[in-house]
Amino acid sequence: MSPRLLSEERITAMAYDASTAPSMHNAQPWHFRYHRHDRGFVLHADLGATMPHADPSTRGLHIGCGAALLNLRVAVAHAGWHPETRLLPIPGEPGLLATVRLARPGEGDSGLSELYPAVHRRHTSRYPYEETDLPEEVRAALAEAAGAEGVSLDFPAPWHLRWVLDLVQEAEARNLTDRGQAQDLDEWTRTGPAATATEDGGVPDYAFGPRKVGGKAPMRDFAGDRPVPGRETAKFERHPHLALLSTPGDKPVDWLRAGQAMERVLLRATLEGLVGSPATQALEWPDLRWPLRDPLFGSGHVQMVLRLGYGPQGPSTPRRPIREILDIEP
Structure with missing residues (x-):
């Protein structure tokens, strides 16, 4: 046709x-x-x-x-x-x-x-993942997917991963007391009857995932300080697998390429039996975003942090x- x-x-x-x-x-x-x-x-x-x-x-x-x-x-x-x-x-x-x-x-x-x-099939999963390593061939396939869009994908070494997790934790602490961040969450989250009665954007409460009470996975709590009846708590993985997507430049064309690479990686990950969720907290603070890169070998600008692993499929939103x-x- x-x-x-x-x-x-x-x-x-x-x-x-x-x-x-x-x-x-x-x-x-x-x-x-x-x-x-x-x-x-x-x-x-x-x-x-x-x-x-x-x-x-x-x-x-x-x-x-x-x-x-x-x-x-x-x-x-x-x-x-x-x-x-x-x-x-x-x-x-x-x-x-x-x-x-x-x-x-x-x-x-x-x-x-x-x-x-x-x-x-791809949905963001805000649930605990298994403490299972990602095979090298899977990591290579994900890096190849990002490279097809002109974007680098790197899995931080253990010492760098600890640094990235510390930056995310700092961002999460800031978000808890930042009025502007709270306003954005209020506008783009749905709780109670509004969570299932809307045909609109935003994150409904059934997609928040359980409240984290242990583990080091970088999870944003979309509930903020609001109670969500029936919401469970859970321990998340102690050793999360994070991947950093980086571009040579930091202009709108680079951001568009990064978005294409992110989705290409997530689709490939889905076919490989993985689930994923973005971890954007530190990217939202300019003074925390630049230190995300590998200080020894890193180059370019980190555009996205992805948490990847084996775990339950997230709900559709x-x-x-x-x-x-x-x-x-x-």
């Missing part, structure tokens, strides 16, 4: 596949427009989903949109076309993040289509209605 003749149902399905991506506080800060005459999608940032305290630079917003862009590329490749992608295609229009033209298959999709089964994130034009 020619991309010009794509049915509305097929276009909508691709946009929905894209929208399953993770984003900071599940804000889903993206909007897609499909142009039939150009045979492609345009990705815009939804600036209504910004977080002025946790993400004042919109770095996190770009990473989330990058993750959705990767999912869209996977969906296009799965449907049999080549996703011809341009980042920030028009200088001076920073809200226009990318275009994805449906081109004829040519040089291949660089393994994108094989990731499609994980698009709807609400997606914004497709009518709010997709327009189809002639």
Whole structure:
């Protein structure tokens, strides 16, 4: 079928596949427009989903949109076309993040289509993981996935891991007493009846996971100081496996690449039987973000910290209605 003749149902399905991506506080800060005459999608940032305290630079917003862009590329490749992608295609229009033209298959999709089964299986898991090492071949596959997007993925050595965990703990302590962080959490979390009655972004209380009472896993408590009836407590892993995603630069184009790499790593991890969750606390404080890098061998800018391991699958979280994130034009 020619991309010009794509049915509305097929276009909508691709946009929905894209929208399953993770984003900071599940804000889903993206909007897609499909142009039939150009045979492609345009990705815009939804600036209504910004977080002025946790993400004042919109770095996190770009990473989330990058993750959705990767999912869209996977969906296009799965449907049999080549996703011809341009980042920030028009200088001076920073809200226009990318275009994805449906081109004829040519040089291949660089393994994108094989990731499609994980698009709807991948969910953020905020549960305890097993104390099980990740096989070297799995680590290599995840690093290769990030490298395909021009991003480095590194597993910190034990001494560096302790340093990263200390930085995250410092960020968590700051967040507990920071009014701005609390305001962002209040806006983007749902508790009680609102947790199941909404068709919107945000993290519902059933996805908070248990409250941590032991272990060193870097877990954000989305409940804050609010009680959640029926919520359990649990000990988390003592030796969490963290991976750092880094880019050479630190501009919007780098953030978009980092988001694509993050999702590509998470999809590959899902196919390998792993679960994951972002640990962004220290990334939200400029003075804590730079020290995350390896002081001996590290280079570039850390864009994301991922906690990975073997454990229970996380629940799916609400997606914004497709009518709010997709327009189809002639």
